[in-house]
Amino acid sequence: MKLKKLTFCAVLTAAALVTFVLESQIPPLTAIPGVKLGLANVFTLFALETLGAGWALALLLVRVLLGSIVTGQMTALIYSLSGGLAAFAGMLLLKKPLCGSKLWVRSVFCAMLHNVGQLAAASAVMATNAIWYYLPALLLAAILTGGFTGLCAQLCLRRLGQSRLLPGWKEYEGVTKK
Numbered sequence: 001m002k003l004k005k006l007t008f009c010a011v012l013t014a015a016a017l018v019t020f021v022l023e024s025q026i027p028p029l030t031a032i033p034g035v036k037l038g039l040a041n042v043f044t045l046f047a048l049e050t051l052g053a054g055w056a057l058a059l060l061l062v063r064v065l066l067g068s069i070v071t072g073q074m075t076a077l078i079y080s081l082s083g084g085l086a087a088f089a090g091m092l093l094l095k096k097p098l099c100g101s102k103l104w105v106r107s108v109f110c111a112m113l114h115n116v117g118q119l120a121a122a123s124a125v126m127a128t129n130a131i132w133y134y135l136p137a138l139l140l141a142a143i144l145t146g147g148f149t150g151l152c153a154q155l156c157l158r159r160l161g162q163s164r165l166l167p168g169w170k171e172y173e174g175v176t177k178k
Contacts, residue, residue, distance in 0.1 A: 009047060009055045013062050016043035020067040032134070034118065035141045038111060038149055040067070041087070045107060045153035048091055056091070060084050078125065079118045086117025103157070107150025111142035 020040040029035055040063060048056035064084050068077040087110040098106035115138040122131045 005051055005055060009051055009059055012043045012047050012051075013059045016040040016059060016063045017066055017070070019043070020063060021070055024067075024071045024073075030141070032137050032141065034115075034134070034138065035145075037145050038114070039152075041107070041111075041114075041149050042153045042156070044084075044088070045091070045103065045110075045150065046156060048095070049103070049153070049157055053092060057088060060088055079121050082121035083114040083118035086120075087111065087114035089113070101154070103154040104147055104150030107153065108143055108146035111146025111149070112139050115139060115142050 017040070019042075023037060023039050026037075029037070043063075044056055044060050047059045061081075061084075064077065064080045068074050068080060090110040090113040091106065094106045094109055098109075115135070119131055119135060119138070123129055
């Protein structure tokens with residue numbers, strides 16, 4: 001069973017990395033620096049729900065590290081890592097109260113935490129608190145992008161749960177594996 005989980009996590013990590021690299025090629029969506037869809041986060045949410053916290057954390061760390069190397073954005077590593085870890089902590093804290101059909105709501109909060117984590121790192125690196133003026137705009141973007149990525153993960157979980165294709169999957173929105 002552990003080999004199956006490892007293989008499934010590796011596939012999800014590869015898909016997250018490819019998505020991250022492709023998304024880095026899309027021109028900025030807004031004039032506000034740092035606003036991205038964050039589509040690779042769909043895979044982290046998916047891994048947390050299907051494989052558990054340890055596997056999802058491994059996926060996140062590998063994707064952030066390899067994504068920074070592949071895209072040549074090593075200076076962004078600290079921002080991605082701090083944002084990702086803040087969002088992951090939120091995923092864990094909100095897992096029970098915001099599960100099932102509320103996954104998209106959890107994703108919104110996690111996207112907000114991601115932005116707070118990134119701004120905290122930027123504030124420390126640049127030794128200024130002026131960076132926090134971006135927070136309201138980034139939180140608004142997080143509501144939109146976090147909701148979208150959460151709905152994507154929720155839809156994938158629901159459809160794969162109904163088709164009974166998820167390894168070890170027990171229940172998602174009333175769909176029980178037999």
